[in-house]
Amino acid sequence: MTGPGAKGGPLLRASGITKFYGDRVGCRDIGFELWPGEVLAIVGESGSGKTTLLNCLATRVVPTAGVIEYRMRDGRMRDLHALSDAERRLLMRTDWGFVHQNPIDGLRMTVSAGGNVGERLMAVGERHYGHIRETATDWLGRVEIAADRVDDDPRSFSGGMRQRLQIARNLVTGPRLVFMDEPTGGLDVSVQARLLDLLRGLVADLGLSAIVVTHDLAVARLLSHRMLVMKGGEVIEEGLTDQVLDDPQAAYTQLLVSSILQV
Amino acid sequence: MSAGAYNFAYLDEQTKRMIRRAILKAIAIPGYQVPFASREMPMPYGWGTGGVQVTAAIIGPDDVLKVIDQGSDDTTNAVSIRGFFVKTSGVATTTRTDAATVIQTRHRIPETPLAAGQILVYQVPIPEPLRFLEPRETETRTMHALEEYGLMHVKLYEDIARHGHIATTYAYPVKVAGRYVMDPSPTPKFDNPKMHRSPALQLFGAGREKRIYAIPPHTDVVSLDFEDHPFSVQEFDAPCALCGAEGVFLDEVIVDDAGGRMFVCSDSDHCEERRAAGHEGTLAGAPAWSGAAAAAATEDAS
Amino acid sequence: MKLPRLELFDVAKSFTLHLQGGLRLPVIANVSFAAAAGECVVLGGPSGAGKSSILKMVYGNYRCERGEILVHADTGTVDIVTAAPREIIELRRTTLGYVSQFLRVIPRVSTLDLVKEPLIEEGADEAAAEARAGELLAALNVPARLWRLPPATFSGGEQQRVNIARGFAAERPILLLDEPTASLDAANRDAVVRLIDEKKAAGTAIVGIFHDADVRDRVADVVVDVATFAAEMAA
Numbered sequence: 038m039t040g041p042g043a044k045g046g047p048l049l050r051a052s053g054i055t056k057f058y059g060d061r062v063g064c065r066d067i068g069f070e071l072w073p074g075e076v077l078a079i080v081g082e083s084g085s086g087k088t089t090l091l092n093c094l095a096t097r098v099v100p101t102a103g104v105i106e107y108r109m110r111d112g113r114m115r116d117l118h119a120l121s122d123a124e125r126r127l128l129m130r131t132d133w134g135f136v137h138q139n140p141i142d143g144l145r146m147t148v149s150a151g152g153n154v155g156e157r158l159m160a161v162g163e164r165h166y167g168h169i170r171e172t173a174t175d176w177l178g179r180v181e182i183a184a185d186r187v188d189d190d191p192r193s194f195s196g197g198m199r200q201r202l203q204i205a206r207n208l209v210t211g212p213r214l215v216f217m218d219e220p221t222g223g224l225d226v227s228v229q230a231r232l233l234d235l236l237r238g239l240v241a242d243l244g245l246s247a248i249v250v251t252h253d254l255a256v257a258r259l260l261s262h263r264m265l266v267m268k269g270g271e272v273i274e275e276g277l278t279d280q281v282l283d284d285p286q287a288a289y290t291q292l293l294v295s296s297i298l299q300v
Numbered sequence: 301m302s303a304g305a306y307n308f309a310y311l312d313e314q315t316k317r318m319i320r321r322a323i324l325k326a327i328a329i330p331g332y333q334v335p336f337a338s339r340e341m342p343m344p345y346g347w348g349t350g351g352v353q354v355t356a357a358i359i360g361p362d363d364v365l366k367v368i369d370q371g372s373d374d375t376t377n378a379v380s381i382r383g384f385f386v387k388t389s390g391v392a393t394t395t396r397t398d399a400a401t402v403i404q405t406r407h408r409i410p411e412t413p414l415a416a417g418q419i420l421v422y423q424v425p426i427p428e429p430l431r432f433l434e435p436r437e438t439e440t441r442t443m444h445a446l447e448e449y450g451l452m453h454v455k456l457y458e459d460i461a462r463h464g465h466i467a468t469t470y471a472y473p474v475k476v477a478g479r480y481v482m483d484p485s486p487t488p489k490f491d492n493p494k495m496h497r498s499p500a501l502q503l504f505g506a507g508r509e510k511r512i513y514a515i516p517p518h519t520d521v522v523s524l525d526f527e528d529h530p531f532s533v534q535e536f537d538a539p540c541a542l543c544g545a546e547g548v549f550l551d552e553v554i555v556d557d558a559g560g561r562m563f564v565c566s567d568s569d570h571c572e573e574r575r576a577a578g579h580e581g582t583l584a585g586a587p588a589w590s591g592a593a594a595a596a597a598t599e600d601a602s
Numbered sequence: 603m604k605l606p607r608l609e610l611f612d613v614a615k616s617f618t619l620h621l622q623g624g625l626r627l628p629v630i631a632n633v634s635f636a637a638a639a640g641e642c643v644v645l646g647g648p649s650g651a652g653k654s655s656i657l658k659m660v661y662g663n664y665r666c667e668r669g670e671i672l673v674h675a676d677t678g679t680v681d682i683v684t685a686a687p688r689e690i691i692e693l694r695r696t697t698l699g700y701v702s703q704f705l706r707v708i709p710r711v712s713t714l715d716l717v718k719e720p721l722i723e724e725g726a727d728e729a730a731a732e733a734r735a736g737e738l739l740a741a742l743n744v745p746a747r748l749w750r751l752p753p754a755t756f757s758g759g760e761q762q763r764v765n766i767a768r769g770f771a772a773e774r775p776i777l778l779l780d781e782p783t784a785s786l787d788a789a790n791r792d793a794v795v796r797l798i799d800e801k802k803a804a805g806t807a808i809v810g811i812f813h814d815a816d817v818r819d820r821v822a823d824v825v826v827d828v829a830t831f832a833a834e835m836a837a
Contacts, residue, residue, distance in 0.1 A: 072688050075688060075691070122442070122445075122446060123446045126442075126446060126448065130450075145433070145454070148433070148454060148458055149458060149461050149462070151457070151461055152454050152457050152458050152461065155454065155457055156450055156451065156454050157450070158450075159450040159451075159453040159454060159457065160448060160450025160451075161450070164453070164525075164526055164527050165526060165527045165528050166457060166460050166526040166527075166528050166529050167528050169457065170457075170461070187461075188461045188462065230709040230710070231709070231710065233709070234708065234709050234710045234711065237708070259708070262687065262688075262691050263687045263688075263691075276665070276687055277662055277663075277687045277690055277691070279663050280662060280663055280664065280665060280687075283658070283663055283664065284617075284658075284663070284664040284665050286618070286665065287620070288620030288621070291619070291620050291621055292620075292621060295621060
């Protein structure tokens with residue numbers, strides 16, 4: 038575990054998070070703490086509110102009610118939705134990452150792989166081309182993209198490569214918290230396994246905290262320490278990932294776990 | 301057409317006031333793109349309607365107007381805009397940079413240094429420097445507001461990655477007064493240093509995009525670059541073939557069907573003045589090419 | 603009297619099967635025992651008596667319905683039953699080791715790295731961790747040519763021995779062993795017994811399940827008969 042927050046308390050604290058779309062419930066009264074180095078999975082079926090919750094947490098959607106506090110690098114807890122736009126955007130491009138399910142949503146498709154990874158560095162003031170390129174190439178290596186692809190744009194990359202590029206682009210500034218929305222969705226299983234293994238290694242090496250939305254319980258088991266199970270916009274069960282999966286308490290969780298196909 | 305049928309300088313006074321307010325705001329916030337209610341002008345978008353509206357809003361009966369297109373006073377665009385103002389305002393015109401009080405330009409800054417009291421009006425096709433990397437106008441406005449300019453360097457990074465050097469040669473982005481990143485209009489980057497701390501007032505008008513921006517006199521204008529790839533201007537191998545000038549921007553002119561070519565001053569007035577003062581280039585004895593540079597105007601007009 | 607590392611008081615567990623119309627299956631009740639430093643407590647009793655469930659509750663893998671499971675860690679005493687998830691994660695990182703019957707294979711990670719992982723987590727340096735991992739794999743007769751390969755394609759017995767090496771690599775004060783010797787040949791059973799003896803000598807408190815009576819007799823200091831904790835079937 039890294040960072041000054043490790044001993045100082047949770048990195049993120051959500052309480053009473055509620056989001057209505059008109060009369061419809063997106064998510065209702067959700068609260069939890071995320072501590073430094075922890076990976077939290079949010080699982081549930083389509084429409085269970087897990088992506089709404091993720092978007093509220095990542096300040097991409099304003100919740101109808103509730104407070105989300107985040108421990109800034111100076112150690113102070115701040116109400117995320119009370120931050121100024123400038124503070125929030127700085128946080129998003131330095132201290133946070135957001136890995137979209139579809140890499141097209143998270144990459145600049147007409148910009149080279151090196152430029153995609155280097156963008157955050159340039160955004161925080163790096164002005165030495167050689168250093169930017171060196172760092173970008175190093176990160177491509179860490180996500181298993183060959184150095185000679187650094188000048189190719191992601192339109193020429195496979196789905197798995199695009200997703201790995203998106204991860205490198207997010208991690209280059211050493212964020213403390215990464216949000217992931219179905220990071221392995223849309224990839225075939227062998228590509229998924231490689232990506233999961235890579236993510237698992239990076240999260241452990243960098244001491245990252247992460248919030249991962251997935252409907253895939255195997256992904257949750259491999260990546261996360263803890264789990265929230267959502268249904269109808271509410272959290273119906275939570276706990277250690279292996280505990281929830283091996284000894285599920287709620288009827289719905291038991292159904293979910295028993296529905297996993299065995300190979 | 302009778303000039304008497306129009307208000308002085310074509311636009312009505314209410315419109316001029318509206319544009320002047322936008323100009324004042326632009327001067328107060330150097331490099332910031334001020335929206336304005338761009339009018340229909342009796343010429344198509346792309347022919348300099350933004351610059352014409354700015355000029356119409358600031359010109360007075362005592363002004364002396366110069367209009368250039370790619371540095372030349374006698375290309376179609378320059379001639380028709382000059383004719384427009386002669387007809388609608390009756391102001392005096394000149395081709396001499398040092399005699400003009402207002403200079404409307406497309407794609408060049410004159411070689412003769414500008415002086416205090418002069419106003420340079422640029423015709424701008426696309427005012428948003430971030431446009432080609434971030435198409436959402438809502439997003440680029442936020443980026444300007446929050447001074448998030450990393451993306452501009454991504455563009456330069458891509459240049460170096462693909463070409464080994466910053467290959468952007470015109471519309472080269474600048475930072476104005478240490479705050480706003482600005483597109484200097486499609487002038488060659490050769491002219492960027494002339495904008496820096498110029499004693500003249502520089503106004504930019506984009507008619508189609510309805511934006512006005514400005515660089516007040518003596519304002520810092522810095523071209524963006526990397527520490528290890530610093531900004532530099534184009535260099536030319538030979539001096540102007542007509543007047544022998546060095547350190548000026550040259551146009552390539554094809555002189556025959558056999559691949560013959562020469563490089564001459566893009567700024568036709570500057571070239572003529574030098575020749576009048578007795579300077580000679582290698583081809584000075586050739587037929588009078590004084591207007592030849594204008595023929596090189598090929599880029600998309602604004 | 604040695605210091606107890608682990609104490610269970612009146613622990614009970616049942617499963618409620620919502621998919622079977624809410625059927626409630628009691629597993630065990632009134633489980634109480636303790637394990638001291640350097641002591642090996644063996645859980646005995648017939649198959650289905652709930653031995654594995656007890657280990658899983660101690661490890662935080664199963665929820666505990668009632669009672670207390672006190673882990674006396676260096677940093678203080680934690681009741682697993684009421685601990686927050688992150689406290690349990692921390693205990694697993696520092697205090698609780700667990701060797702299951704099966705290796706949960708992680709794709710693409712080499713055997714050596716798998717065995718090293720708990721040592722690295724504890725803060726050992728790379729070289730020391732690698733040396734220790736090598737020792738353990740050699741002691742369990744895993745051929746050196748396999749060390750650089752991920753164990754996914756190994757035989758059942760090889761995978762089981764990698765799993766044991768991984769479990770014993772960690773120097774956790776409490777070690778939970780869920781039938782580590784099942785499916786091992788005599789030579790490897792002996793190797794496991796030697797590793798258990800080493801751990802006991804180093805002061806580790808061990809709670810284990812061994813079907814093999816010979817191994818059980820050689821390592822057990824205390825045998826707890828889980829059959830005596832059988833829960834009454836609810837109405």
